[in-house]
Amino acid sequence: MNNPDESTIQNWLKGELEGNELKQMEAWAEENAAELEAKMGWDALGDEISQALPSEQEPPYADFFNERVKHHAVELVETSPATKAAPLWKRFNWILTPAAMAGMAFCFYLGTRIDQDVATSEQSAAVLEEVYTPASGVHSEVLHSGGITVIVLDGLDEIPDTLDIASGETGHGLSPRMMVKTERENLYF
């Protein structure tokens, strides 16, 4: 780019240049920075600013400033971030895949064992299952067959023909249902 005219420079300063024009102007300014600065008389202003504003200014209570930085830095990371040990799972990252596979195999094995245990427990339940029989001399036997459980009681008295089972008689006086009925009738007498 040849020397840009005043309006181009003004537009550039205002940020109004775009595209190729902007690129060309920036390239020219970069190559001719010293010339441009001198031309525009910035040096005096720069001197004035640098004299008025300090480039360095100690913060108040400088030692306390350092202490506070240290306190926050140490609080943030107990050890140096550079030497901070990697988390445990990161250090053993290589073992994650085999460990996962071993875990899956173990779970599968455990599943098969549980299934076997259930089957065994069902068998043992059939063997150990007992039925309470209050009458002495009565023995019970529990049989499982095709999903049906049959309880065989041996040693019971014969059931007399006079026993009215339909009305709730059990052979030992009135049935509970009959007792309730009798009590209710007595209540209204």
Added chain:
Amino acid sequence: MNISRQITSNFLMGAVASESTGNGGDGPTDQMLVQRAQSGDYRAFDQLVTRHRGKVYAMIVNMIHNDADAWDLAQDAFVKAWKALPKFEHRAQFSTWLFRISHNVVYDWMRKKKVRSEGELDDQLLDSSRIDSAARTAPKIPTRPDEQLVQNERREEIEKALSQLSDEHRETILLREVQGMEYTEIADIMECSKGTVMSRLFYARKKLQTLLKS
């Protein structure tokens, strides 16, 4: 920056500069301290804090015009630097990297402040006359009142003019004219192109000239 200013600046800051760049300084260079700090030596980092706190604090004070907040923000910048130190790869100078962190800290703070005040600018922040002279964080009292008075008046004028610039323009001026940084360093800190830095700089200077003349 003109030559005389460059020489003066170099003369005045010779000790710090040589220490920072490692060209014959007595103490360890920034690079050495950074390497020690990266290996977990906090004392090395503490030396870096001592070495750079003045520049960082001054820059933030000039940006936000509030000493107490600048004190907190400068600390925040150093804490963030310590946290991010493992990622520092020596591609830029430590001071440039530190200024970039400070830049982000200040802009985050300003953004939050603007959100809190619903977009309204707190004029009190920019009015130095409202700062209590007895405040513990007030600027130091000049030792030569007669000379300082004139300088303070000019400083106030410049600060007032700077406060009327946008944040980006003000920061560009401060980094260039006060901190004496190169365009590439400023571009690195402000995360923009060199051309943008130059454009902002020229526009800001022009506006400053107009404001100071009036």
